[in-house]
Amino acid sequence: MITLNINKKNYKLDADPNTPLLWVLRDNIGLVGTKYGCGVAQCGACVVHLDGEAVRSCVTKISRAQGKKVVTIEGLSASNNHPLQKAWLELDVSQCGYCQAGQIMSAAVLLRENKSPTSQDIDDAMAGNICRCGTYLRIKEAIQLAAKESSSDK
Amino acid sequence: MKQFYNKRPSSALRTFFVLGSLFLFVGIMAFGSNLSIDKQSAINVKTNVVKDSVASVNAFKKVYAVLMSPRCMNCHPAGDVPLQGDDSHPHAMLPKRGLDGKGVSAMKCSNCHQPTNTPGPNTPPGNPNWHLPPADMKMVFEGRSPYQLAKQLVDPKQNGHKDMKKLIEHADDDLVLAGWNMGEGRAHPPLSHAEFKKAWITWLTTGAYAPQEK
């Protein structure tokens, strides 16, 4: 038995400790906001937060997540009101949407560590998240907007 | 009582004292010499250098071949992006070194590189301590000539403040060893770890000579 803390809830799972976290999130728990893109840490669709770090859940075994806090896109904010989620809606960032949960989870770590990222900081942080639809420019704009909004909130 | 006070120690007692102090003295000597032997051997490990420029340069050729192989050089890049693959191309996704060598914000090394290798081809190799050298001590291998690399490796200001003892120990560092266990589909360094370690120690203990610049 493995206990995982996901979005502030504890789940007891009867699963092989080598199972990728992504499998458990989607198939066992039913949190399907996190997507499977490549399965080999190459695309970023599966990014979730593990103790605040933007890990790729497709290559993160559940044994690594034990005793840590997992946050998925569903748990990023209380009512989809994280500054990034608001900016994403405001600018209609998504095209097909498949990569976007991973994009937002990566961007959330960037903004937590760097309240006013430069264009270069954004590129450096987001270079591992691929978007087949090519929404990169809107993603960048939305991150800038969220940074601006959250600094003017204070 | 008087008699007792006045009595000089009996010969047996005298022998006892004499022998006792002798043992004590021998004991101190032995202890002292043990100490000096220990010190001596400690110093020997550190600086037992028997200079031999020919043997040293020959050993460094092997060391250089290993350090410049993708398994070592890929994480000692000239820029701030690690290299990847047997052809040492810039790492896909261009992750950056960061100040501590562990990446930046959403692109930290351990976000993909797990404590162990991920099974299968084209998956991230793993180590609990996966990182590049830090920004203030980049320890660049990429592009270094044998002469430059040899000089750099023994300069504490450029080698992570390592003295001879630490340099020798570094051959068995976890991340160095990981070079021989990088997961499926990745070439090994050109020598075995045992051969590398032997060449490394030989190079250091024969004077760490740098090959002449051509």
Ligand code: FES
């Ligand atoms: S699915 Fe995990 S990085 Fe692509």
Ligand code: FES
């Ligand atoms: S919106 Fe379609 S993959 Fe990014």
